[in-house]
Amino acid sequence: MLDIKWIRENPQALDEALKKRGADPESGKLLALDEARRQHLTKLQEAQERRNAASKEIGKAMASGDKDLAEKLKAEVSELKSFVQDGEAEERRHDAALNDALARVPNIPLEDVPVGADENENVEVRRHGEPKRDNWSKEHFEIGEALGLMDFERAAKLSGSRFTVLSGQLARLERALGQFMLDLHTQEHGYTEVQPPLLVRDDAMFGTGQLPKFTEDLFRAGDDHWLIPTAEVSLTNLVREEILEGDKLPLRFTALTPCFRSEAGSAGRDTRGMLRQHQFYKVELVSITDAESSIDEHERMTACAETVLKKLDLPYRTMVLCTGDMGFGARKTYDLEVWLPGQNAYREISSCSVCGDFQGRRMNARYRAAGEKQTRFVHTLNGSGTAVGRALIAVLENYQNEDGSVTIPSALKPYMGGLEKIEASKD
Structure with a gap:
């Protein structure tokens, strides 16, 4: 606000x-x-x-x-x-x-954000890795279904469209990705792991800007709660209505949670596969900072998310979003787009935003700088570190072999019991 x-x-x-x-x-x-x-x-x-x-x-x-x-x-x-x-x-x-x-008024973009109408005017700032291009590359859903470990039909019987059932080693691979990301962010990047509520009240949704403007994008759970669309909601609201000591900042939180989105504005987009689901896992990064540190923290957070992709050896590019493509509460946003050989395209896997005091004001979350009597609203940042389901897609497509098997990335082998590759059952 x-x-x-x-x-x-x-x-x-x-x-x-x-x-x-x-x-x-x-x-x-x-x-x-x-x-x-x-x-x-x-x-x-x-x-x-x-x-x-x-x-x-x-x-x-x-x-x-x-x-x-x-x-x-x-x-x-x-x-x-x-x-x-x-x-x-x-x-x-x-x-x-x-x-x-x-x-209902969106945040003010920073001066260095490129002006543009939509995603076509986002600006690439750097690129990492060489995209894999093979004429035999398949999309993730073709790979998963051929392995017999990704089932959309059964998911549809249970829940309708935009749901997936993973089983066997693919279910384990998704779990491994989430654990790998959590370990990286807590052990190497200094984030505190949190296991937050998945159900929140109106004021928490208001605090991070989902309400009142984006009601149709959310899932209501009963009269008093909403299912979180991202752990950003729970993690950022940990400091709502509090006065923090400035010398204790920044606070850095991370969580691996299911997320729930109605995808109300996505009719007809990415209807096949796991790219756009009503339920998915994501590792979220949230920072609570003072006014002077938030811009530097944005660069740091983006680098933490990039490290995930580097360690998985996944080609990606970093984009700064133009003014017309930024989220409601952001002042500046970097998107990380991972290369998907099956689509022959880069697709978003992480979005890291600095929000200034926009959310702090909505949550009445403040801090007192050393030597000052007056309090100031905290600055907040959030980012995906990263979307686990999309990381699974990226691994399947970048590590697929021509025989239909999928090689396990080196960084994930300890989480997969040393397994070298996932292959279709011979039964």
Whole structure:
């Protein structure tokens, strides 16, 4: 959420930033709501001051024996009391209207983010590894089904489309990928492993920006909870409504969790295979920092995610997203796109974003810098470290052999009991 004081002082800057995102201007609407709220508060404050003054005047009138004046003042106080009571309810309505409008405005891009309309205008910043190109390369679902270890039909009987049943060594390979990523981030990158709730309440979804704008992308669980679309929600909200000591920052959390997404805006896209599922595993990275460190932390987090792909020896490229392709709460985002030989294309496997104080303000999460009395809102970052299902896809396609078997990457062999390759059953 943006600071209304900043918007008041920089309305043109807000509208220019929103234009870069391809969004409509919002300053006029927001400032009108803010002005109505401030005018009402002024009237309310004046009424309260007059009520206090009139109450004192009643005593003076009674002391001087002027009963008519006293009764007149009493009637005025009673009227002012009703106005204040009604005014406090009206104040809450003004607050709700302004906060709801602010909650729907996306974050302001950093100055170095390229301006563009969509993913076609994202900019490549670096590339690692040589893409594998063989005329016999198959897509992951062809490989998995031929191995007899990836079943979409049975999954559809259980749950409908966009679900998968993995079995045998493919199920173990997916588990191995998640464990490998967790060990890497906790042992080498200094993240603290967390096992967070998968069900969260409205205020947690609001805190990270999923609500109120993206309700259709979520799965509701009963009247009071939502299934998390990413562990970013649970991990970032660990500091909600807290005041942290600045010298304890940054805090770095990681978690391996199932994630649940409705994919409401993805009708007709990636309908075959595991690329776009309603349920999938992801290793999430979250950092809570001070204002001065967040940009450097963004580079660090992206490097941590890249290390996963380097250790798996998977070719990838790092893209900085343009303004029109960035997520709602991000100020800048790097996407890691892994090479998939079966598709002959790079596909996203990780997205690392710096959000500034946008989420901190929504969560009322603050920190106190050394030597300062005033608190500031924390800066937050989140990234995939990485999407486990997509890493499985990348391993299958990059390590496939012409005979249909799949070689196990060296980094995963300790997690696979030393297995060298996955082959179709000969039974």
